[in-house]
Amino acid sequence: MKKIPLILMGCGGVGRQLLQHIVSCRSLHAKQGVRLRVVGVCDSNSLIVASDVINGEVDDVGLTQVCKAKSNGASLATVSSHAMSGQEVTSKIIEVVSLLGNSTGLAVVDCSASSETAGILSQVVDFGCCVVLANKKPLTASLEVYDKLVSLPRRIRHESTVGAGLPVIAALNRIISSGDPVHRIVGSLSGTLGYVMSELQTGKPFSKVVTVAKSLGYTEPDPRDDLGGMDVARKALILARLLGHRLTLDSLKIESLYPVEMRPSVMPIEDFLVNGLPQLDADIQDRITKASSKGNVLRYVCLIEKTRCEVGIQELPKDSPLGRLRGSDNLLEIYSRCYNEQPLVIQGAGAGNDTTAAGVLADILDIQDLFP
Numbered sequence: 356m357k358k359i360p361l362i363l364m365g366c367g368g369v370g371r372q373l374l375q376h377i378v379s380c381r382s383l384h385a386k387q388g389v390r391l392r393v394v395g396v397c398d399s400n401s402l403i404v405a406s407d408v409i410n411g412e413v414d415d416v417g418l419t420q421v422c423k424a425k426s427n428g429a430s431l432a433t434v435s436s437h438a439m440s441g442q443e444v445t446s447k448i449i450e451v452v453s454l455l456g457n458s459t460g461l462a463v464v465d466c467s468a469s470s471e472t473a474g475i476l477s478q479v480v481d482f483g484c485c486v487v488l489a490n491k492k493p494l495t496a497s498l499e500v501y502d503k504l505v506s507l508p509r510r511i512r513h514e515s516t517v518g519a520g521l522p523v524i525a526a527l528n529r530i531i532s533s534g535d536p537v538h539r540i541v542g543s544l545s546g547t548l549g550y551v552m553s554e555l556q557t558g559k560p561f562s563k564v565v566t567v568a569k570s571l572g573y574t575e576p577d578p579r580d581d582l583g584g585m586d587v588a589r590k591a592l593i594l595a596r597l598l599g600h601r602l603t604l605d606s607l608k609i610e611s612l613y614p615v616e617m618r619p620s621v622m623p624i625e626d627f628l629v630n631g632l633p634q635l636d637a638d639i640q641d642r643i644t645k646a647s648s649k650g651n652v653l654r655y656v657c658l659i660e661k662t663r664c665e666v667g668i669q670e671l672p673k674d675s676p677l678g679r680l681r682g683s684d685n686l687l688e689i690y691s692r693c694y695n696e697q698p699l700v701i702q703g704a705g706a707g708n709d710t711t712a713a714g715v716l717a718d719i720l721d722i723q724d725l726f727p
């Protein structure tokens with residue numbers, strides 16, 4: 356039986372769902388001759404690690420306990436009885452990485468929403484480990500970090516960073532490696548903003564709809580990452596970099612749905628959710644009504660061309676492909692030499708813990724040939 360040792364960073368909505376998928380797929384994976392051996396799981400202030408990382412694992416009872424504690428809002432420290440500083444967590448991860456990276460191999464799976472993991476992941480690559488990401492932040496950090504992470508392309512998978520479980524990165528990689536030049540990508544790449552925009556058409560207030568999107572697991576931990584366009588911008592940057600564009604986040608044009616007075620450094624998240632959001636209801640409803648009077652709808656659109664990479668609201672005919680989108684669905688059109696008049700279109704659920712974790716799991720299985 357092939358064993359894939361892995362360490363999971365981040366045990367929130369996506370990370371927990373991944374652990375549940377791993378446990379529930381045990382017999383399927385056994386039939387395929389593979390076992391995912393979870394050697395460690397961490398959150399922001401603790402790490403659970405197998406007592407014998409070379410041969411052992413955190414067993415399924417332990418993983419279930421971790422999921423239960425985290426879904427009750429507890430820290431992993433309550434399971435490990437051991438709170439750690441961020442630095443201690445990092446050192447321990449690097450210790451495991453150095454033990455396993457060049458022997459059994461190790462997949463380091465980032466399901467956190469932190470920008471701090473970029474530093475660990477850059478080191479992990481040097482130890483021969485594979486990297487699997489749902490977290491977009493490491494791939495949208497500096498070009499130096501990006502280049503390091505993708506320096507061994509067979510060892511990195513990040514399908515869930517764009518379009519959740521949709522096969523966007525895989526499709527694009529196939530087009531690129533066949534030498535077919537991509538000259539335009541356009542689409543709706545935010546499950547949250549897709550859901551919000553289509554729900555607003557039914558007359559519901561913006562503040563309520565955003566709150567529901569958060570409860571459905573579509574939003575980032577702070578929904579301002581979605582509403583400010585930053586989450587879509589990160590996806591756009593990941594795609595643009597995949598196409599070879601040497602861009603950084605600050606070079607993108609990004610439209611925000613909230614004003615600077617409500618940015619995270621000024622307004623705490625609780626204040627934004629309770630008091631900030633309702634102040635935005637009237638304006639956005641006004642924009643929806645104006646668009647609707649012309650037979651149009653609003654969609655938050657991502658556009659990547661040779662010299663343009665931008666994200667923002669567009670008014671579109673309600674019976675256009677993007678205008679017809681409903682709920683958290685994403686839609687991406689890829690134009691290239693082979694897909695010229697008629698683009699390659701990828702559409703489906705673009706957010707949610709289940710589909711995102713499924714994408715991460717498929718990525719882990721996809722690198723199995725790299726393990727002995």
Ligand SMILES: NC(=O)C1=CN([C@@H]2O[C@H](COP(=O)(O)OP(=O)(O)OC[C@H]3O[C@@H](n4cnc5c(N)ncnc54)[C@H](OP(=O)(O)O)[C@@H]3O)[C@@H](O)[C@H]2O)C=CC1
Nearest residue numbers: 365366367368369398399467468469489490576706707711
């Ligand atoms: N939900 C979705 O539809 C999709 C999500 N993603 C991405 O998946 C990632 C996870 O999202 P989600 O599960 O909703 O987020 P959550 O906020 O629910 O979970 C984040 C987890 O990361 C942990 N964490 C924070 N900082 C660190 C750190 N430095 N090292 C290790 N762990 C850390 C948190 O710990 P603690 O519990 O202690 O706070 C928490 O367990 C995000 O990057 C998101 O962009 C991608 C595609 C779709």
Ligand SMILES: N[C@@H](CC=O)C(=O)O
Nearest residue numbers: 545546547573574575
């Ligand atoms: N918050 C994101 C989740 C997936 O990346 C979204 O709404 O699309």
